[in-house]
Amino acid sequence: MDVELQNVIAHFPQVKEIREIESIQSGLINRTYGIVTEGADDYILQCINHLVFTNVELLQHNIECVTEHIRAKLLERGEQDVERKVLRFLPTPEGKTYHFDGAHYWRVCVYIRNSYTQTEVTPDSAYLVGLKFGEFESMLADLPEKLGETIPDFHNMEFRMTQLREAVSLDKAKRRAKVQALIDEIERDADEMCRAERLYREGKLPKRICHCDTKVSNMLFDAEGKVLCIIDLDTVMPSFVFSDFGDFLRTAACTAPEDEPDVAKVHFNMDIFRAFAKGYLESAMSFLTPLEIEMLPYAVRLFPYMQAVRFLTDYLNGDSYYQIQYAEHNYVRTLAQYRLYQEVCKAEPEMCEFIKTQINADFRK
Known part of the structure; x- marks a missing residue:
């Protein structure tokens, strides 16, 4: 067995009788290993990517608060x-849920078998x-502890527009002339797409504890296909509920990959929207404000718009953030995401009507 990993695991004394340590390749951010033991429990060991999550103390504080609160709710x-x-997550002898070895941060959680x-x-x-992430937000709606942003300004549209405008001004890669027409289109809608931040400052729109990475692969299922729990909690932080609602649909309801070069293939799947929105509203209606519900279609527009802005920013900066497979990759991504934004805009009246029907159905119960 890897001596370095064994030395790390020794700081989590609950892990005993190790039979095998295996690398797990899934996941893009953290290095992950499975620990198989001779005992009743197996474990997941992770090396936290502290270049992405720069404040590990805050990261683990958020996770501890969330998991303890959810456990109490379930027991209640x-x-x-x-x-x-x-x-x-397992504690070290010092009472922390992570260990710093001088270069890397490590944590261990109990593996949920089967x-x-x-x-x-x-x-x-x-x-x-939709049902499970709405329930997740609902259980955390009365969380007494204050959580911090593990990735500051992660879904802040005003911040993303500031980044784009700086990239346009500097024009590091000398690409501005090529994309000026697209920049102008994005700017035309910028005021509307930054609406959430203004409403928050006016005290009209709350921030909730959200997962901020809603996708099917971030839920565990049992052998019967029932949802057990939400996983990958690193991005759990205060945000608008739009983060969980809009970002799932940006990828799940799009009929093409986010870097599809043929934008004619990019459409918005209303069947996926209706199913997700139905589940989400069933579990989240109890705590959402009327304004949050009214703005859910805005959330669906927001995330392809935001991602188009982020890809375009990186393209103008010379591709310094996102990994690319070819020279124009970020430009292709930008066009695909902006096309999705346009498709979502067309679907907005239908989305609004569907949400109204769900609210009315809930009211009649």
Whole structure:
């Protein structure tokens, strides 16, 4: 076995009788390993990417607050098999849920046996994602502890526009002339797309504790296909509910990859929207304000717009942030995301009407 990993695991004394340590390739941010033991529990070991999550103390504080609060909620309502329905991270002898070895940060959580993830998005799975993430937000709506932003300004549209305008001004890669018409189109809608931040400053729109990375693969299922719990909690932080609603649909309801070169293939799948929105509203209606519900279609527009801005910013800066496979990759991504934004705008009246029907159906119960 890897001596370095064994030395790290020794700082989590609950892990005993190790039989095997295996590398797990899924996940793009953290290095992950499975620990198989001779005992009752197996574990997941992760090396936290502290270049992405620069404040590991804050990161783990958020996760501890969230998992403890959810566990208490589950126990309060008499749930069975609670340990399979919320993640549990192990403490070090110092009482922290991470260990710093001088170069890297490590953490260990209990592996939930006989569980699996899904990647395929169907109306059925989209409904379950909406239901579960709405429930996740609902359980955290009364969280007493204050959480911080693990990635500051992650979904702040004003901040993303500031970045774009700086990139346009500097024009480091001398590409501005080529994309000026697209910049002008984006700027025409910028005031409207930054609406959430203005409403927040006016005290009209709250921030909630959100997952900020809603996707099917961030839920664990049991052998019967029932959802056990939400995983990958690194991005859990204060945000608008739009983060969980809009970002899922940006990828799940798009009929093409986010870097599709033929924009004629980029459309918005209303079946996925309806299924996800139905599930989400069923579990989140109890705490959402009328304004939050009214602005859910705005959330669906916001995220392809924001991602187009981010790709365009990187393109103007010379491709310094996103990995690219060819010279114009970020430009192709920008066009695909902007086309999705346009398709979502066309679908907005239908989205608004569907949400009204769901509200009316809930009211009639």
